[in-house]
Amino acid sequence: MIIAIDGPSGAGKSTVGKNLAKRLGYLYIDTGAMYRAVALKAKERGIEPEDEMALSQLVSSIQISFVTRGDETRVLCDGEDITHAIRSPEISRLASDISKSKRVREGLVEMQRKMGKEGGVVLEGRDIGTVVFPDADLKFYLDADPEERGRRRYREFSEKGMKVEFNETLKEVVERDRNDMSRSLSPLKRAEDAILIDSTCRSVEEVVREMCRIAHEKRRWSEIDYR
Ligand code: DC
Numbered sequence: 001m002i003i004a005i006d007g008p009s010g011a012g013k014s015t016v017g018k019n020l021a022k023r024l025g026y027l028y029i030d031t032g033a034m035y036r037a038v039a040l041k042a043k044e045r046g047i048e049p050e051d052e053m054a055l056s057q058l059v060s061s062i063q064i065s066f067v068t069r070g071d072e073t074r075v076l077c078d079g080e081d082i083t084h085a086i087r088s089p090e091i092s093r094l095a096s097d098i099s100k101s102k103r104v105r106e107g108l109v110e111m112q113r114k115m116g117k118e119g120g121v122v123l124e125g126r127d128i129g130t131v132v133f134p135d136a137d138l139k140f141y142l143d144a145d146p147e148e149r150g151r152r153r154y155r156e157f158s159e160k161g162m163k164v165e166f167n168e169t170l171k172e173v174v175e176r177d178r179n180d181m182s183r184s185l186s187p188l189k190r191a192e193d194a195i196l197i198d199s200t201c202r203s204v205e206e207v208v209r210e211m212c213r214i215a216h217e218k219r220r221w222s223e224i225d226y227r
Pocket of ligand 1: 009031032033035036092095096099124125126127128176180
C-alpha cells in the first residue's frame with residue numbers, strides 16, 4: 001500500500017510516520033526533509049527563494065537520499081549527511097518559502113513519485129494525499145492544537161540544546177502553517193478522503209496503534225476485493 005500522512009508542523013507526522021512504517025515493515029519518506037535540503041543548498045549557494053531559474057537548476061542537479069540505520073534515518077544530499085543541518089529554525093522558514101516555487105515542487109514531486117511508486121511506503125508531508133499520490137490507498141490528516149504543536153517544537157529544540165523562547169517557537173509554527181496553507185501551489189489542506197486524526201492529548205503509541213489498526217483493516221479489505 002501507499003500510505004499518505006499530511007498535516008501542519010508539530011502535529012507528530014514524523015514520529016508517528018516512522019513508527020507506523022517500522023511496524024508495517026514499510027519504507028518511510030519524509031518529504032519535508034527534501035524541501036529542507038533544497039533550502040539548505042540554496043542558502044549555501046546564495047540563491048534567493050524568488051529566483052525560479054536558479055532554484056530550477058539547483059533542484060535538477062542535486063541528489064537527495066535517505067539511509068536508515070537501525071532506528072535512525074539520515075538525510076543525504078550529494079553524499080553529504082545533512083540530517084542535523086536542515087533542522088534549524090532558519091532552514092524551517094526558508095523551506096516553507098522555497099516550497100512556493102513551481103520548479104522546486106515539480107522536481108521534488110517527481111522524485112517522491114519515483115521513490116514511492118512500488119508501494120510499501122509511508123510518505124509524510126503537506127501535499128501527499130492531494131497531489132503526490134492522490135490515489136494513495138490510505139490517507140491520514142494528522143492535526144493538533146497550535147499550542148500543543150508549539151510546545152512539541154519547543155521541547156524538540158530544547159532537547160537538542162538549542163536556546164529558543166516558547167512564544168517565539170509558537171509564533172513561528174503558526175506563521176509557517178499560514179504560509180503553507182495560503183500558497184497558491186499545492187497548499188496544505190485535508191484531502192476529502194483523508195482520515196482526520198487529532199493527536200492533541202494523545203500519546204504517540206495511541207496514535208500509531210489506531211493508524212496500524214486502520215491500515216490492517218484496509219489491507220484485509222483490499223485482499224478480499226482482489227479475490
Ligand atoms: O515537514 P517539515 O516541517 O519538515 O517541512 C518543511 C517545509 O517544507 C514546510 O513548511 C512546507 C514544505 N513542505 C511542502 O511544501 N510539501 C511537503 N510535501 C513537505 C514539506
